[in-house]
Amino acid sequence: MTEFLSMGGYGNYVWSSFAIFAIVLTLDAVAPLLKRRRVLRELRGRVRRAQKRSEETA
Amino acid sequence: MSYGTSFSACRALFVRDFSLVWRRRGDALNPVLFAVMVVVLFPFALGPEPNALARISAGTVLVALLLAGLLSLDALFRSDFEDGSLEQLVLSPHPLPLLLACKIAVHWLTTALPLLLVAPLLGELLYLPRSELPVLLAALALSTPLLSLIGAVCVALTVGMRRSGMLLALLVLPLYVPVLIFAAGACNAAGQGLPVLAPLLWLGAGLALTLVLAPLACAAALRISLS
Amino acid sequence: MNSPTPPETPPLLEARGLAYLRNDEPIFGPLSFRLDAGDVVLMEGDNGSGKTTLLKVLSGLLPPGAGEVLLNGEPLTLARLSHQVALLGHLLGVKGELSPLQNLRFAIGLGGLRPGITPYHALKSVGLEGYEDLPLRQLSAGQKKRVALARLLLVPAALWLLDEPYANLDREGITLVNRLLELHALRGGAALITSHGAYAYTSGTPRRIRLDAVDREFAA
Amino acid sequence: MNPLVLWFHKLGSPPYFYRLAGRLLPWLWGLGLISLAVGLYGGLVLAPSDYQQSDAFRIIYVHVPSAWMSLFIYGFMALNGFIALIWRIKLSETLAMAAAPIGAAFTFICLATGSLWGKPMWGTWWTWDARLTSELVLLFLYFGVMGLYQAIEDRRQASRAAAFLALVGIVNLPIVHFSVNWWNTLHQGSTVRLFGPSLIDSRMLWPLLIMAIATKFLFAASLLSRARVDLLELEAGKDWARQVALADGDAA
Numbered sequence: 001m002t003e004f005l006s007m008g009g010y011g012n013y014v015w016s017s018f019a020i021f022a023i024v025l026t027l028d029a030v031a032p033l034l035k036r037r038r039v040l041r042e043l044r045g046r047v048r049r050a051q052k053r054s055e056e057t058a
Numbered sequence: 059m060s061y062g063t064s065f066s067a068c069r070a071l072f073v074r075d076f077s078l079v080w081r082r083r084g085d086a087l088n089p090v091l092f093a094v095m096v097v098v099l100f101p102f103a104l105g106p107e108p109n110a111l112a113r114i115s116a117g118t119v120l121v122a123l124l125l126a127g128l129l130s131l132d133a134l135f136r137s138d139f140e141d142g143s144l145e146q147l148v149l150s151p152h153p154l155p156l157l158l159a160c161k162i163a164v165h166w167l168t169t170a171l172p173l174l175l176v177a178p179l180l181g182e183l184l185y186l187p188r189s190e191l192p193v194l195l196a197a198l199a200l201s202t203p204l205l206s207l208i209g210a211v212c213v214a215l216t217v218g219m220r221r222s223g224m225l226l227a228l229l230v231l232p233l234y235v236p237v238l239i240f241a242a243g244a245c246n247a248a249g250q251g252l253p254v255l256a257p258l259l260w261l262g263a264g265l266a267l268t269l270v271l272a273p274l275a276c277a278a279a280l281r282i283s284l285s
Numbered sequence: 286m287n288s289p290t291p292p293e294t295p296p297l298l299e300a301r302g303l304a305y306l307r308n309d310e311p312i313f314g315p316l317s318f319r320l321d322a323g324d325v326v327l328m329e330g331d332n333g334s335g336k337t338t339l340l341k342v343l344s345g346l347l348p349p350g351a352g353e354v355l356l357n358g359e360p361l362t363l364a365r366l367s368h369q370v371a372l373l374g375h376l377l378g379v380k381g382e383l384s385p386l387q388n389l390r391f392a393i394g395l396g397g398l399r400p401g402i403t404p405y406h407a408l409k410s411v412g413l414e415g416y417e418d419l420p421l422r423q424l425s426a427g428q429k430k431r432v433a434l435a436r437l438l439l440v441p442a443a444l445w446l447l448d449e450p451y452a453n454l455d456r457e458g459i460t461l462v463n464r465l466l467e468l469h470a471l472r473g474g475a476a477l478i479t480s481h482g483a484y485a486y487t488s489g490t491p492r493r494i495r496l497d498a499v500d501r502e503f504a505a
Numbered sequence: 506m507n508p509l510v511l512w513f514h515k516l517g518s519p520p521y522f523y524r525l526a527g528r529l530l531p532w533l534w535g536l537g538l539i540s541l542a543v544g545l546y547g548g549l550v551l552a553p554s555d556y557q558q559s560d561a562f563r564i565i566y567v568h569v570p571s572a573w574m575s576l577f578i579y580g581f582m583a584l585n586g587f588i589a590l591i592w593r594i595k596l597s598e599t600l601a602m603a604a605a606p607i608g609a610a611f612t613f614i615c616l617a618t619g620s621l622w623g624k625p626m627w628g629t630w631w632t633w634d635a636r637l638t639s640e641l642v643l644l645f646l647y648f649g650v651m652g653l654y655q656a657i658e659d660r661r662q663a664s665r666a667a668a669f670l671a672l673v674g675i676v677n678l679p680i681v682h683f684s685v686n687w688w689n690t691l692h693q694g695s696t697v698r699l700f701g702p703s704l705i706d707s708r709m710l711w712p713l714l715i716m717a718i719a720t721k722f723l724f725a726a727s728l729l730s731r732a733r734v735d736l737l738e739l740e741a742g743k744d745w746a747r748q749v750a751l752a753d754g755d756a757a
Contacts, residue, residue: 010560013625017618017621141380228652235685240684257687307661
């Protein structure tokens with residue numbers, strides 16, 4: 001197993017390359033989810049504001 | 059004297075823009091002073107040793123002139139946008155690309171030409187080898203209009219924004235890379251005694267292509283940012 | 286449109302179901318009207334009702350969201366090539382460093398010259414005699430507006446689109462604008478004026494078109 | 506209208522696209538991760554080590570697919586930009602702008618893994634190798650498009666301006682590529698091809714193709730999830746967006 005990890009002596013280069021690949025793609029996948037939560041919260045705010053306004057005018 | 063023809067429109071545009079630049083001719087020197095300042099920084103940074111400076115002289119002059127041109131690009135549409143004359147231009151019945159080509163030409167004549175004239179002095183500051191000067195001037199003569207044309211398209215995209223200086227550089231510099239490569243390539247080739255015709259011809263081809271496409275792209279970009 | 290009257294010439298300007306959306310929110314609703322030679326129409330609406338946007342659409346600066354604009358019966362872009370439209374917006378489109386004369390010479394170079402009038406004559410008729418060679422920077426806002434009005438006199442546009450022409454004009458200026466509008470209407474031109482209240486077009490009762498602000502928070 | 510045009514037209518309506526993308530997403534993520542796992546296993550375990558670079562060459566399995574993706578996504582972005590500008594199709598605008606950050610991510614991965622690969626081979630973190638340099642210029646082209654999109658307030662105008670810049674960029678890409686190659690040969694002569702380990706052995710090759718497929722799935726998944734959110738934000742004023750928010754409110 002350790003022989004596999006050492007990657008012929010270039011272990012840290014190979015594994016850090018794959019780590020960068022994984023990290024950047026994970027960030028890229030997570031970013032829209034966070035934004036989705038923010039957008040939905042804003043939208044619900046708008047809905048509540050609209051309902052409140054329509055109650056006042058009714 | 060006929061009015062309302064495209065020729066009269068271009069002439070009127072030339073007359074107006076030249077008188078505007080003449081009215082503020084102090085500003086026209088700014089790009090030149092900037093370029094000189096940038097070039098002067100290099101001996102401070104790298105030491106005054108002639109051989110060291112000679113090797114980087116042509117490239118440094120090119121980069122200094124490219125950056126000076128970049129800084130003056132913003133003024134291309136800025137004042138017209140702020141006082142509404144850009145709208146009058148877009149509204150005029152004459153083909154917009156033609157009018158924009160005139161504006162770019164005036165911009166090139168009033169900013170890039172002085173830079174071209176000061177280039178030998180800048181070369182001298184950096185011990186530019188004699189063999190490279192003519193090639194440097196030829197490369198500049200071909201590349202500075204190219205830079206103005208490409209820059210105009212990007213300026214048209216950022217005309218609506220207040221402080222777009224840094225963004226403009228971000229948009230334009232990747233597009234300047236090929237122009238710089240061939241211009242500097244010509245000078246380096248001259249320095250090493252290699253034939254210089256190929257890079258200069260590439261610059262000429264690029265210029266011919268951009269002369270036609272850039273005004274069209276600039277007009278389209280302007281319509282997008284004015285809408 | 287087979288109207289019963291004899292085949293009248295196509296209207297100078299016609300809007301059919303014109304609407305404009307920004308980020309899919311309506312700026313002004315579907316709007317249809319027509320302007321014939323000699324018409325002066327007042328477009329009223331409070332701020333934010335899309336008056337300026339409407340003028341930009343009518344002049345061809347902005348493509349309409351829906352509907353179409355016809356100039357002399359032809360779709361806008363084609364007809365405009367014959368110097369038909371002049372737009373006077375909030376920004377006057379004149380250069381501060383140049384003198385009125387230089388500005389007007391540029392304007393006629395660009396837009397063409399109406400026969401029988403010279404820049405001097407136009408400046409005199411808008412009351413700027415003697416200011417011909419002063420840089421515009423040194424003139425007042427009202428005087429700058431008069432230079433823009435002089436440009437309207439010089440350019441052979443049959444259709445004037447004026448965005449709040451009465452803004453920052455004194456009483457004298459307002460009568461000047463009215464006189465120019467009457468002159469333009471008599472000559473067979475048409476004008477569409479927008480204003481949010483400060484209005485004083487005296488001669489004749491111009492047609493009014495109401496542009497009310499659309500509730501932007503939630504579209505239907 | 507034939508079914509294809511009808512379908513494409515229906516795709517244009519945001520609520521329809523939102524629901525369709527929602528249904529597709531789990532499949533795309535699933536296929537992407539599976540093919541990724543297969544590709545990585547093939548590349549890291551099954552493929553024999555290279556006689557010249559021993560195991561360092563395995564970086565190719567992330568470096569080369571990312572390079573391919575960086576160019577593919579820029580092409581995708583420019584194509585959608587073209588459609589959006591010519592036929593004013595709103596969906597293409599959203600897709601183009603959603604693709605930009607993903608493209609930049611892949612370009613960054615390509616550069617980072619390229620320099621990590623260069624270090625053991627050349628002893629320096631950065632080598633002005635022709636392809637790495639072109640990739641660096643491509644990264645700035647991406648930043649330019651994203652920067653312009655952020656800088657303009659009006660969302661629709663921002664996406665149309667950025668789409669136009671992507672078109673200008675796509676014209677520029679081959680020119681940059683050609684000029685950088687020319688520049689490279691002028692200064693360094695023909696350097697040994699850093700990234701060309703002998704791929705004659707098929708056991709080395711198929712994982713690379715699997716990885717290319719995997720990155721395409723991951724791109725599609727990230728693109729759709731970004732496009733959905735952007736659409737929701739753009740259409741905040743509309744009725745269907747409210748329903749989504751309310752429905753999501755109860756679920757969350």
